[in-house]
Structure formats: structure tokens, C-alpha cells
Amino acid sequence: MHSLSNFVFTRVLNEDPILKTLTLLGTVPVITTAVTEGHATTNTTTTSDELEVQPIILLIEKTHFATQSSESDITRRISELLSTGSNDIYHWWNAIILEGKAHDPDLKMTVISPATEAHISKYSRQDRKMITETAEIYHKAVLPWIESQPRSRIQWVYNILEGLKEKENILLRDNDPDIGFIVLPDSKWDKRTLSSLYLLAISMRSDIRSLRDLKTEHLPMLKNVRDKIMALVPTRFNGIASDEIRMFVHYHPSYYHFHVHVTHVSAQVPGSTVGQSHLLDTIIDNIENIDPDYYRKASIRFALGVNHPVYTLIQSSLTGPQ
Incomplete structure (x- = not known):
């Protein structure tokens, strides 16, 4: 699987604000090949492609911030700062980050496809x-x-x-x-x-x-x-x-x-x-x-x-x- 452009969201299975993780359940269409037996006298088979909806799980995690000086350009990627409060010398903000670089991604993702009921149960909040x-x-x-x-x-x-x-x-x-x-x-x-x-x-x-x-x-x-x-x-x-x-x-x-x-x-x-x-x-x-x-x-x-x-x-x- 190289793209999630056809991912259809079903529900959130779990989220952890401490570990900065999010687990989503959804579906993607997958082309499968069906084999049809031919007539007994001809001894032939035919194949055809069919579209099948397959359940998948996305395990999404915030990556660690890069600390090397050559990669620490996080401040240059902040497009907007939203103040959430201040007290004396302390100021708190939420920030919107521009798209990351290939060598310094913001998210790490694991895809389980096809996901079984056992997977869904395992990764659901419990x-x-x-x-x-x-x-x-x-x-x-x-x-x-x-x-x-x-x-x-x-x-x-x-x-x-x-x-x-x-x-x-x-x-x-x-x-x-x-x-x-x-x-x-x-x-x-x-x-x-x-x-x-x-x-x-x-x-x-x-x-x-x-x-x-x-x-x-x-x-x-x-x-x-x-x-x-x-x-x-x-x-x-x-x-x-x-x-x-x-x-x-x-x-x-x-x-x-x-x-x-x-x-x-x-x-x-x-x-x-x-x-x-x-x-x-x-x-x-x-x-x-x-x-x-x-x-x-x-x-x-x-x-x-x-x-x-x-x-x-x-x-x-x-x-x-x-």
C-alpha cells in the first residue's frame, strides 16, 4: 500500500495524549482477482478483477523533534501562533506547523491491512x-x-x-x-x-x-x-x-x-x-x-x-x- 487517498474513516479506536498516538479504523477499496471454473468439457478457467472493501487500521504517532543543528528548523515551519494564555514571564501558545520534510517527518504511521476483528479489538480503547x-x-x-x-x-x-x-x-x-x-x-x-x-x-x-x-x-x-x-x-x-x-x-x-x-x-x-x-x-x-x-x-x-x-x-x- 503506497497511498491513503482512498481511505474512508470509520471511527477512532484509541488515542493517547501522553504518548501522542492516534489509532483509526477505516476502509480502502482493493482490487482482487476472482477465478471462475470453466465448463468441464473445455477444462478452462477465467479470471476477473473485482473491487473489495477492506478494513484497515492506521497507527499514527507524533515523531520525536529533531535536535541536530542542521535539522532544527522547527521555528521556520511555524505558520501561525495562537496564544492560550500568559503569566508573568510564561507564555503559552498553540502552533500550526507547515508540511515537514521527507527526512524530518512530523508523523510516523503503521498500517495494518487487512485488519481482522482480533486487530480491531486489540487496538481499541479498553x-x-x-x-x-x-x-x-x-x-x-x-x-x-x-x-x-x-x-x-x-x-x-x-x-x-x-x-x-x-x-x-x-x-x-x-x-x-x-x-x-x-x-x-x-x-x-x-x-x-x-x-x-x-x-x-x-x-x-x-x-x-x-x-x-x-x-x-x-x-x-x-x-x-x-x-x-x-x-x-x-x-x-x-x-x-x-x-x-x-x-x-x-x-x-x-x-x-x-x-x-x-x-x-x-x-x-x-x-x-x-x-x-x-x-x-x-x-x-x-x-x-x-x-x-x-x-x-x-x-x-x-x-x-x-x-x-x-x-x-x-x-x-x-x-x-x-
Whole structure:
């Protein structure tokens, strides 16, 4: 998709004034090819183009202001100032900005097309609740649901691991089938502002779905990820020291193939707060020094949107049949 000129707005799914994000649902017309079987005696088929309306989601985010002197022309792009008040030496304004440059865009956008009902539910505004998942509930109710998810939902992950997509974005590739992983920029990072650095390390192993699967045999992989990223980031991104790197794992993750989030310690990113993130060093320590099966036995309390299927599964397990 290269244009949104045919986008038809449906509704706002969510907005966050703190993170400066907006999520829109809409539709676009898409030309599809239909195949029609011919007569049995002629053994021929015909094709025809049809116009289909396809739902799409737009994830829109305000980009970080450029700070390099050669790019800090923001004041030259202000076309109008609207006063909203003043007090002594303080003055507040709203500003209208002229169109940005290609190398310094004002907005970053992710398009999900076609969007499924699961996508729409995931990105819609929803209440979040703290909920406890016991080991028993996980194994009886949550794990079967995870195992039922089709591989196609994370095909984009295998496209990256197999070198079919985003090859130009790979910062590090370790092809070892047991401890290997790849590192690439997260789509939420603008790839230039070091204070908001956000990378993703994705394991080569397909048998680790989440934190719950980790045990002693995975320590070499976890330490390999930690140690190589600690060496990579200061070398690749001059100005970031090793003690400014934060590595954590989400539970529940947004997709069930083991991955580690890597950010600058000062970056304010979604999911980095208590109730969703688990520091990689703490995970290693819990398995190595407390219990090899720590995450298979633990009751884990976390924040989850009420639209998430796991929330319903846990609530149903806690309350029992009605």
C-alpha cells in the first residue's frame, strides 16, 4: 500500500495524549482477482478483477523533534501562533506547523491491512485490569489457547528470521539454532533519536512462546542475547553506554514467539512499566539462583486489557461455571 487517498474513516479506536498516538479504523477499496471454473468439457478457467472493501487500521504517532543543528528548523515551519494564555514571564501558545520534510517527518504511521476483528479489538480503547494467572490456570486454560493460535498470525516473524523480509534492518544475526537471535529496530523507533532507542531481539527458537516456557536449558540463549546486545549497542550507537541499556520481556507478550525488548533507559515506551515488563537480568537470576522452573510454577500478576482473550480465560477460571 503506497497511498491513503482512498481511505474512508470509520471511527477512532484509541488515542493517547501522553504518548501522542492516534489509532483509526477505516476502509480502502482493493482490487482482487476472482477465478471462475470453466465448463468441464473445455477444462478452462477465467479470471476477473473485482473491487473489495477492506478494513484497515492506521497507527499514527507524533515523531520525536529533531535536535541536530542542521535539522532544527522547527521555528521556520511555524505558520501561525495562537496564544492560550500568559503569566508573568510564561507564555503559552498553540502552533500550526507547515508540511515537514521527507527526512524530518512530523508523523510516523503503521498500517495494518487487512485488519481482522482480533486487530480491531486489540487496538481499541479498553479498560486495563490487574489480574493473577496461577500456574494451574496457565496450563489448564491459557496454554491450550496459545497452542491453538495459527502460525500465520506471526508469519511476519518467520519472514524476518528466514531472511525473506527486512534484511536491510538487521543489526545483528546469530544463526545458532539453540542460542541464536536477530536484532533489528522496533517499528516504534524513529531510528535516529538515541534517547528513545528501541530495538527488538527475536530468538531463532520456535519452541519458546513466552516467559512461561523458560527454564535452565535456556540460560545460554538468554545470556547470549544479553551479552551480545550489551556489546552491540555502545559500538553501533555512539553515545549510548552499556549502563544505559534496558532489556525486558513482556508478559503477556503481543505475540507468542520469544523476543526481548531493548531500549534506552530513559525511553518512555509502552509496556515498560511494572505489571507488564520483566527485566532480562531478573529472569536469568530467578532461573539460575532461585528455581530452574521458576516461571513454570509462579503465579504471575500483570495488567491486561479486558478485550484480551487471556483476560476472559483467567476470569472464567477464577469464577468457575456460572
